[in-house]
Amino acid sequence: MTITFLIHQSKAFWRSKNTGKSVIMRVVMAILILYILLNVLVVAFFLDRILKKTHPGQDILYSFNSYILYYFLMDLLLRFQMQELPTLSVRPYLHLRIKKNQLINYLSLTSLWTTFNLTPILLSLPLLIKVVLPEHGLAQFWSLLISIVGLTLSNHFFSQWIKRKVNLNAIWMLIFFGTLILSLSLDFYFKLFSISAVSGGLFNTVVANPLYCLIFLLLALLVYIVNYRYLRINLYLEELHTADTTHKSSTEIPYLNRFGKAGDLVANELKLILRNKRPRSVITMSLLFMFYGLIFYTNPSFSGYSGIVFCGMFMTGIFIINYGQFMFSWQSAHFDGILVSKVSAIDFFRSKFLLFTFFSSLCFILTIPYVYFGWKVLIVHFIMLIWNLGVNTLLVLYFANKNYRRIDLSKGATFNWEGVGASQWILSIPLLLAPFIIYYPLNLLGYPEAGLAFIALIGLVFMISREFWLNKLVKGFQEKRYLIAEGFRNK
Amino acid sequence: MIGISNLKKKYNGVTVVNIPELIIKRGETIGLVGNNGAGKTTLFRMMLDLIRPDSGEVLSDEKNVAESEAWKDYTASYLDEGFLIDYLTPEEYFHFIGGLHNKSKAQVDSELPAFSEFFNGEILKKGKYIRDLSKGNQTKVGVAACLIQDPQILMLDEPFANIDPSTQIRLKNMVKDISREKHITTIISSHDLNHVTEVCERILLMEKGKIIKDIATNSNTLQELEQYFSVLS
Numbered sequence: 159m160t161i162t163f164l165i166h167q168s169k170a171f172w173r174s175k176n177t178g179k180s181v182i183m184r185v186v187m188a189i190l191i192l193y194i195l196l197n198v199l200v201v202a203f204f205l206d207r208i209l210k211k212t213h214p215g216q217d218i219l220y221s222f223n224s225y226i227l228y229y230f231l232m233d234l235l236l237r238f239q240m241q242e243l244p245t246l247s248v249r250p251y252l253h254l255r256i257k258k259n260q261l262i263n264y265l266s267l268t269s270l271w272t273t274f275n276l277t278p279i280l281l282s283l284p285l286l287i288k289v290v291l292p293e294h295g296l297a298q299f300w301s302l303l304i305s306i307v308g309l310t311l312s313n314h315f316f317s318q319w320i321k322r323k324v325n326l327n328a329i330w331m332l333i334f335f336g337t338l339i340l341s342l343s344l345d346f347y348f349k350l351f352s353i354s355a356v357s358g359g360l361f362n363t364v365v366a367n368p369l370y371c372l373i374f375l376l377l378a379l380l381v382y383i384v385n386y387r388y389l390r391i392n393l394y395l396e397e398l399h400t401a402d403t404t405h406k407s408s409t410e411i412p413y414l415n416r417f418g419k420a421g422d423l424v425a426n427e428l429k430l431i432l433r434n435k436r437p438r439s440v441i442t443m444s445l446l447f448m449f450y451g452l453i454f455y456t457n458p459s460f461s462g463y464s465g466i467v468f469c470g471m472f473m474t475g476i477f478i479i480n481y482g483q484f485m486f487s488w489q490s491a492h493f494d495g496i497l498v499s500k501v502s503a504i505d506f507f508r509s510k511f512l513l514f515t516f517f518s519s520l521c522f523i524l525t526i527p528y529v530y531f532g533w534k535v536l537i538v539h540f541i542m543l544i545w546n547l548g549v550n551t552l553l554v555l556y557f558a559n560k561n562y563r564r565i566d567l568s569k570g571a572t573f574n575w576e577g578v579g580a581s582q583w584i585l586s587i588p589l590l591l592a593p594f595i596i597y598y599p600l601n602l603l604g605y606p607e608a609g610l611a612f613i614a615l616i617g618l619v620f621m622i623s624r625e626f627w628l629n630k631l632v633k634g635f636q637e638k639r640y641l642i643a644e645g646f647r648n649k
Numbered sequence: 650m651i652g653i654s655n656l657k658k659k660y661n662g663v664t665v666v667n668i669p670e671l672i673i674k675r676g677e678t679i680g681l682v683g684n685n686g687a688g689k690t691t692l693f694r695m696m697l698d699l700i701r702p703d704s705g706e707v708l709s710d711e712k713n714v715a716e717s718e719a720w721k722d723y724t725a726s727y728l729d730e731g732f733l734i735d736y737l738t739p740e741e742y743f744h745f746i747g748g749l750h751n752k753s754k755a756q757v758d759s760e761l762p763a764f765s766e767f768f769n770g771e772i773l774k775k776g777k778y779i780r781d782l783s784k785g786n787q788t789k790v791g792v793a794a795c796l797i798q799d800p801q802i803l804m805l806d807e808p809f810a811n812i813d814p815s816t817q818i819r820l821k822n823m824v825k826d827i828s829r830e831k832h833i834t835t836i837i838s839s840h841d842l843n844h845v846t847e848v849c850e851r852i853l854l855m856e857k858g859k860i861i862k863d864i865a866t867n868s869n870t871l872q873e874l875e876q877y878f879s880v881l882s
Contacts, residue, residue: 422749493731498698498726499721499749
């Protein structure tokens with residue numbers, strides 16, 4: 159049965175309409191993962207020397223042991239952020255003559271195939287071979303290895319379980335992070351207890367009594383069973399597809415109706431952003447970007463304007479970049495409806511400009527506190543706001559006319575490659591380079607201020623001539639709309 | 650009202666729609682029938698300018714739908730859930746659609762009670778987004794949104810498919826009433842021959858992209874259609 163499921167899943171992958179793109183993405187991801195694993199291997203190989211340097215005079219094995227629990231705490235955190243739940247959609251199988259535990263076993267087993275399960279073993283194996291095997295013996299080698307595998311598996315199934323819990327009820331996320339932060343702060347801040355001492359003691363005991371390693375295997379088994387039972391109870395349609403049952407109210411955004419039809423469209427799009435998971439996470443990421451300046455401006459080596467130009471463009475334009483790069487795909491689910499309704503293309507585009515202006519101005523306001531690092535920061539931010547509104551909005555919308563990829567709004571944004579295509583990559587080139595092409599030559603000649611003024615001027619020119627570009631965009635849209643609509647119909 | 654000439658569409662070498670000529674007069678109630686794959690939805694999509702025809706054109710009020718957008722002012726349509734903005738509540742959606750046709754919120758609200766029987770208490774003030782409604786209830790939202798637009802042309806693709814029997818009967822009566830009172834041109838596709846012959850004055854039977862029968866409905870039409878479909882099988 160498991161094999162049948164695997165075949166089905168590979169068919170789903172290869173026969174999907176976006177196969178070509180997904181394959182490229184997988185290859186890119188694979189190369190990235192290989193690179194990370196290579197780094198891990200290098201660290202692992204020199205781990206004994208590193209530990210000798212950082213903890214001189216201490217037994218290497220003890221230093222190693224004292225870090226194991228820290229590692230698995232961080233591992234848990236990373237898994238929680240990045241590991242994906244297995245994606246076989248169980249819906250078409252639930253009513254067939256397939257036992258539930260076959261489905262669950264499949265979900266559990268295939269989930270094991272992840273880099274997170276490989277790194278702890280890769281990281282510890284060289285040290286185990288180089289230090290433990292010759293100095294302590296074969297039994298100790300195996301007992302430590304089995305303990306680490308057991309902890310890896312426990313972490314694996316624990317993170318799956320907690321993620322599913324969080325999907326149903328976000329309070330579990332608070333509990334999870336709360337416990338984690340509490341234990342770490344008790345260790346580092348209050349120094350009530352030391353995780354490293356616990357870890358060192360624990361694994362030294364394992365080394366002394368190799369059979370104790372079975373405890374960790376038992377732990378893994380226990381967590382597996384908890385996860386299994388949880389899935390077993392919750393393998394029902396309504397619980398897997400959580401339509402949360404709280405009352406939805408109709409909201410009005412009053413100020414916007416001053417802008418006519420474009421304003422109504424913006425009101426709709428704001429609701430789109432607030433009521434769907436993926437655009438909401440884009441907004442959260444954009445807000446986090448407001449701290450971007452802290453990295454650069456606190457660093458004294460960034461004294462020139464170019465750092466501010468860069469930061470300013472990102473901070474005031476992050477919404478245009480992050481949200482705009484997937485433009486129109488956000489509305490892919492009801493694009494047919496937009497095309498047949500009495501929304502003219504020009505209003506449609508005006509609403510996008512309005513939305514961009516709203517969010518970019520908001521970002522500019524949020525970055526005003528950076529004036530602490532000098533007035534010039536604020537001025538450059540303002541110039542970059544003009545640039546973003548003048549140039550980058552047009553750029554993003556120009557590429558939006560070439561984007562035919564459907565997006566499912568209900569999925570999260572991290573590691574979600576849906577909707578990512580060539581146009582996003584090509585778009586990033588002019589987006590990142592254009593202001594510097596203007597600024598750098600003048601900067602090199604010794605007129606950085608003139609460079610800034612030139613950026614502002616070009617931004618203004620494009621803002622003033624917006625109607626002209628708008629008509630061009632609408633023309634392009636009219637030509638491409640069939641292709642866009644067809645692409646969006648492909649689920 | 651609507652004129653089609655030489656309309657053709659192919660997918661992978663297979664002709665899905667091929668209509669040399671079709672004229673639909675103002676106020677006609679058209680039923681579109683045909684087995685799956687006969688090309689009904691593709692025809693609808695070309696009439697709504699959602700798909701570019703390989704050749705030919707669809708004229709609405711003498712204007713090509715692909716070139717002028719004037720048809721949007723008087724055409725309301727519901728083909729599938731892709732027409733609904735699913736993260737809005739039904740009320741918000743109705744207000745938005747009404748707003749596009751210059752109706753204030755209050756105006757829309759005053760029209761909604763007329764649908765209360767059709768909605769059967771399952772749509773309004775339920776505190777749900779459209780995406781959380783059942784397919785049948787989504788159809789109800791789509792159909793009601795069409796009627797709010799006070800259209801002159803109404804196009805519905807299988808509106809009876811997902812809704813319950815009582816609502817089917819109500820929908821039939823609604824369509825009959827509006828086409829009689831307001832003289833609306835209506836095009837409805839359906840697999841239910843009873844419903845179509847009851848509501849529509851003229852039946853177009855499609856097979857493999859062609860209109861093979863064009864019948865003015867009379868008391869024998871249902872039999873004629875049933876015969877056609879049973880012979881096929």
